Amino acid sequence: MRGKGAVAVVSRIQLQGLTRRFGAVTAVDDIGLDVADGEFLVLLGPSGCGKSTLLRMIAGLLPPSEGRLWLDDTDITHLPPQRRDVAMVFQSYALYPHLSVARNIGFPLRTRKRPRAEIKAKVAEVAATLGLTDLLDRKPRELSGGQRQRVALGRALVRDPGAFLMDEPLSNLDAKLRAGTRAEIAELHRRLRATTVYVTHDQVEAMTMATRIALLNEGRLEQLGTPSEVYDAPASVFAATFLGSPSMNVVDATVRAVDGALVAEAEGLRLSLGIDADIPDRPVRLGVRPEHLTLTSSGGQGIRAIVTAVENLGSEEVAHCDTGVSVRGPRPLGVVPGEAVTLSARPGHLHLFDHDSGRRLAWQAASVPQPV
Amino acid sequence: MVSGAFVEVPAPVRSREACAAGMTDTVPASPAPWQRVRRIAPPYLYLLPAVVLLIVWTYQPLAQTFVLSTYSWNLVPSTPMVDVGLGNYERLLSSPELGRSVWRTVIVILGMLPFTLVIPVAVALLTRRVRGRAQGVYRALVFAPMLVAPVAGAAVWQWLLDPSAGAVNRVLGTDVNWLNTAGTAQLSIIVITGWHVVGFAVLVVTAGLAGINPDYAAAAQIDGASRSQVTRWITVPLLSPTLAFLVLMTVLLSAQWTFPLIDTLTQGGPVGSTTNLYYLLWEYGFRSHDAGLAAAAGVLFFLGFIVVAALLTRLAERLSHHDD
Ligand SMILES: Nc1ncnc2c1ncn2[C@@H]1O[C@H](COP(=O)(O)OP(=O)(O)O)[C@@H](O)[C@H]1O
Ligand SMILES: [Mg+2]
Numbered sequence: 001m002r003g004k005g006a007v008a009v010v011s012r013i014q015l016q017g018l019t020r021r022f023g024a025v026t027a028v029d030d031i032g033l034d035v036a037d038g039e040f041l042v043l044l045g046p047s048g049c050g051k052s053t054l055l056r057m058i059a060g061l062l063p064p065s066e067g068r069l070w071l072d073d074t075d076i077t078h079l080p081p082q083r084r085d086v087a088m089v090f091q092s093y094a095l096y097p098h099l100s101v102a103r104n105i106g107f108p109l110r111t112r113k114r115p116r117a118e119i120k121a122k123v124a125e126v127a128a129t130l131g132l133t134d135l136l137d138r139k140p141r142e143l144s145g146g147q148r149q150r151v152a153l154g155r156a157l158v159r160d161p162g163a164f165l166m167d168e169p170l171s172n173l174d175a176k177l178r179a180g181t182r183a184e185i186a187e188l189h190r191r192l193r194a195t196t197v198y199v200t201h202d203q204v205e206a207m208t209m210a211t212r213i214a215l216l217n218e219g220r221l222e223q224l225g226t227p228s229e230v231y232d233a234p235a236s237v238f239a240a241t242f243l244g245s246p247s248m249n250v251v252d253a254t255v256r257a258v259d260g261a262l263v264a265e266a267e268g269l270r271l272s273l274g275i276d277a278d279i280p281d282r283p284v285r286l287g288v289r290p291e292h293l294t295l296t297s298s299g300g301q302g303i304r305a306i307v308t309a310v311e312n313l314g315s316e317e318v319a320h321c322d323t324g325v326s327v328r329g330p331r332p333l334g335v336v337p338g339e340a341v342t343l344s345a346r347p348g349h350l351h352l353f354d355h356d357s358g359r360r361l362a363w364q365a366a367s368v369p370q371p372v
Numbered sequence: 373m374v375s376g377a378f379v380e381v382p383a384p385v386r387s388r389e390a391c392a393a394g395m396t397d398t399v400p401a402s403p404a405p406w407q408r409v410r411r412i413a414p415p416y417l418y419l420l421p422a423v424v425l426l427i428v429w430t431y432q433p434l435a436q437t438f439v440l441s442t443y444s445w446n447l448v449p450s451t452p453m454v455d456v457g458l459g460n461y462e463r464l465l466s467s468p469e470l471g472r473s474v475w476r477t478v479i480v481i482l483g484m485l486p487f488t489l490v491i492p493v494a495v496a497l498l499t500r501r502v503r504g505r506a507q508g509v510y511r512a513l514v515f516a517p518m519l520v521a522p523v524a525g526a527a528v529w530q531w532l533l534d535p536s537a538g539a540v541n542r543v544l545g546t547d548v549n550w551l552n553t554a555g556t557a558q559l560s561i562i563v564i565t566g567w568h569v570v571g572f573a574v575l576v577v578t579a580g581l582a583g584i585n586p587d588y589a590a591a592a593q594i595d596g597a598s599r600s601q602v603t604r605w606i607t608v609p610l611l612s613p614t615l616a617f618l619v620l621m622t623v624l625l626s627a628q629w630t631f632p633l634i635d636t637l638t639q640g641g642p643v644g645s646t647t648n649l650y651y652l653l654w655e656y657g658f659r660s661h662d663a664g665l666a667a668a669a670g671v672l673f674f675l676g677f678i679v680v681a682a683l684l685t686r687l688a689e690r691l692s693h694h695d696d
Contacts, residue, residue: 061590081593088594094587098609107605111596155595 010037010072011085011162011195013058018067020053027053029219030067035163038193040186044206045216046242051199052091054216055167058197060084071162082111085162089169093152095140101151102127102136108159126154146177153185163195170205182208203243207231215239233351237358240287240351246318248351249293249325253286255279255352264350268304268323274347275363284361285353290318290328292349295341302344307335434674441667447657460668469644469652470669477627477648480562484626487566488618492573493611496581497603511578515571522568522632529564530637554645557638561646564637565630573618580614581607616688623684624677627651649673 013035020028028050035041043051056062058069060081069077076084087108095104102123103110109119127133130150140148149169156164169185170178186209189196200206206213207227215222215230215238223235234240234248241247253266255273262273264286271286296302305321310333317331319341327333327343335341352361441460443453464470495514502510517525532539535549550560588610592602608615627650634640640647640655647655653673657666 056590059590059594061593081590082596082598084594086594088591090587090591092585092587094585094591096588096592096606098612107592107597108595110605111592111598111601155591159596 012037012070012072013163013195013197014070015054015058016068016070018054018057018069019065020050020057020062021065026219028057028064031216031219031221033214033221033224035195035197037195040189040196040198040209040211042206042210042213043197043199043216044203044210044213044242045201045222047201049216050219051201051216052167053219055088055165055197055199059086059088059165086165087156087159087161087163088165089152089156089167091168091171093140093148093169093172095148095151095155097140099139100136101132101138101140101143104140104151105132105136105154105158107155112159122158123154126158129157130154145172145174146181149173149181153188157188157192161194163197166196166198168200169198170200171202185209203245207243215242217242233360234287235360237285237287237353240353244289246290246326246328248287248289250285250287250353251323251325252355253284254281255284256281264352270301271303271345271350272301272347273350273352273363275365277363277365283355285355285358287351287353288345288349290326292345293325293327293343294329294345295327295333295335296344300342300344302342304340304342307337307339307341309337310335437667437670437674440663441671443664445663446661447663448661456664460664461672464665464668464672469647472644473647473649473652476558476646477650479558480565480630480648481623481626483559483562484566484569484622484629485619487562487570488573488622489615491570492577492618493608493615495574496577497607499578500581511575514574517568518571520568523636525568526564526633526636529560529633533560551637552642554642557642557646561630561633561638564633565626569629576618577611577614580611583614584610613688613692616684616691620681620684620688623680 013033015031015033015035018028018031019026031054033041043054045051053062057064060076060079064077067077068075071084071086096107099107102120105126106119106123109122114122123136124133127136130153132147132150132154135143135147135151140151143151149172152169156166166185170181173181182205185198189209198205198209210227212224212226213230214224217238223230223239225233225235230239231243234243237250241250251266251269253264253269255262255264257263257278260276260278262275262277262279264271264273264284266286269286271288293303303323303325305323305325307319308322309320311318311320312331315331316328317333319327319333319335321327321341321343325343327341353359354361442455442457444456444459445451445453499507499510530551533541533550535541535547535552538550540550541547548556550556584607588606589602592606597605627648630646630648631650631654634646634648634651635654638646640651649669650673653666653669656662656669
């Protein structure tokens with residue numbers, strides 16, 4: 001593994017206008033990404049948005065319909081997978097069923113015609129790191145899901161690849177094992193500092209592991225940024241509602257100037273945007289996260305609603321209201337179904353999106369730029 | 373000062389304990405026997421027609437063959453059947469024909485393996501990349517010989533192998549009397565049978581290949597394996613259950629597949645050089661009209677092939693990898 005006196009390999013992956021069509025379906029549409037050396041980039045998106053297709057193109061398993069790919073300064077667009085310096089962990093793990101754990105882990109070295117003794121030593125080393133030493137003689141079918149996952153990881157680790165590609169490696173594990181393995185992979189990355197592209201549809205994995213998230217929607221790049229950027233300043237209604245649980249409340253509203261200050265208004269809703277300006281009315285989509293809404297005494301400014309249901313999450317509670325808005329806060333929230341409430345939010349927690357395109361709107365004052 | 377004590381919170385009551393504690397009188401009485409029969413019977417009733425057919429067409433004749441093998445009878449209904457005990461078996465095992473026909477059967481099986489194993493694997497691997505309409509056309513072409521009736525195929529081959537005007541001799545520039553020479557008759561039978569079944573075997577291998585999760589080959593490629601390494605180290609080992617099945621088919625059925633060709637082209641000759649087990653059995657029964665001897669041979673082959681099949685099935689199970 002890297003960092004043991006070995007010369008550090010710099011591995012930067014660049015994607016330029018990468019596109020893949022299957023007949024009439026465009027699975028991946030004009031994606032450009034620059035993954036820096038040592039980065040942990042998470043490709044996040046709903047099922048069917050093209051994550052696997054994109055990863056398989058990086059691995060060389062699928063030729064792109066258009067676009068180019070670089071690993072460092074080498075154009076690898078037309079290089080077959082065995083000549084790209086990447087390792088991949090499959091969602092199904094794809095452990096060779098007829099080979100023992102030791103032979104599975106050693107397979108990448110065997111294809112490189114390394115001496116037997118070296119393969120054995122290296123396999124033992126990797127198995128020790130992953131706690132697989134006692135399982136080396138077993139066949140994959142004799143392993144539990146978590147153990148298989150480790151073997152798949154070991155097979156990727158054994159050869160010091162330029163980059164790791166992982167396609168939903170945790171999706172076949174149960175919740176507890178998933179949390180443990182998540183932390184382990186993150187720790188492994190901290191230790192190895194190897195460039196990693198990680199595919200998942202799970203927002204928790206993305207938020208906790210990524211140095212940057214590339215959010216995909218219907219084959220297109222929706223937003224690229226650190227987990228905080230994507231969560232705190234979602235670039236579109238899609239990004240806003242994809243991350244967060246329950247997802248962000250988004251309602252149609254109109255921004256208008258009242259007494260020289262901007263407010264967002266809708267039926268039963270009036271929230272101050274904290275901007276002193278005078279503009280013509282503008283229809284927008286207003287977003288606010290459930291945890292940023294607070295219950296206030298009724299009668300004040302805010303969102304008026306009637307609670308329809310209260311969900312107990314243990315440490316917190318979520319109240320769902322008739323207007324489709326939900327509130328999340330420490331338990332007990334102190335409301336019961338049927339109760340009329342008023343919800344308010346700080347201006348800094350309000351997100352505005354264009355009514356038609358759904359893209360984020362940022363406030364730019366005539367002189368000093370100031371984000372909403 | 374207030375005194376007190378910690379009291380353990382009781383665990384939830386379990387239903388079996390609850391039953392034991394005073395709910396016994398509400399347990400429903402066991403249903404009447406005929407109700408149980410009605411509940412259990414339907415699956416067996418569904419199976420009944422198939423079981424009846426199996427008994428009438430398979431197990432009963434089998435049992436009759438066992439019985440027949442202990443009699444001497446010439447198949448003429450008016451002549452009496454004479455009980456000879458194990459006499460037929462003694463006669464069979466002491467005849468030199470049996471050993472020779474077993475050896476010829478082994479040769480047929482070995483000669484068939486290239487057509488049921490080697491060629492199909494090579495063809496299926498090479499044509500894996502053919503897609504779309506071309507795939508359908510190519511499959512039809514490969515499979516076509518299987519659809520030709522063996523006797524019709526044999527007639528055409530007889531004509532092709534004709535010693536004076538046949539196409540084979542003309543193409544090879546030879547003048548061999550293929551079907552009437554002891555050395556070449558067996559070869560001809562093997563090649564013609566192989567021509568018949570090779571398409572079927574290709575389809576079986578193609579289906580086996582299609583059943584292998586493509587992720588294995590993809591993973592191996594990423595792990596640095598060249599195309600030939602993927603084939604040798606991943607694809608062929610994962611295909612081994614299919615290959616074991618084909619070996620089993622070849623061993624058990626080769627001699628049967630050759631029967632219509634032998635009967636049409638050589639009648640077991642020349643000088644018995646194409647008489648394998650099945651043809652020998654047929655000759656006993658329907659040439660020599662020695663029903664008892666033929667039945668005894670049938671019983672022996674049956675038992676022999678059961679042993680072979682059991683061994684091969686065990687082997688096939690050892691080879692399969694429970695791909696999950
Ligand atoms: N081999 C293929 N042939 C046809 N369509 C495909 C193929 N692979 C993927 N697709 C389509 O491309 C889209 C993206 O698929 P995929 O990359 O697997 O999504 P994800 O991994 O994000 O769930 C889907 O609509 C899928 O149906
Ligand atoms: Mg996928």
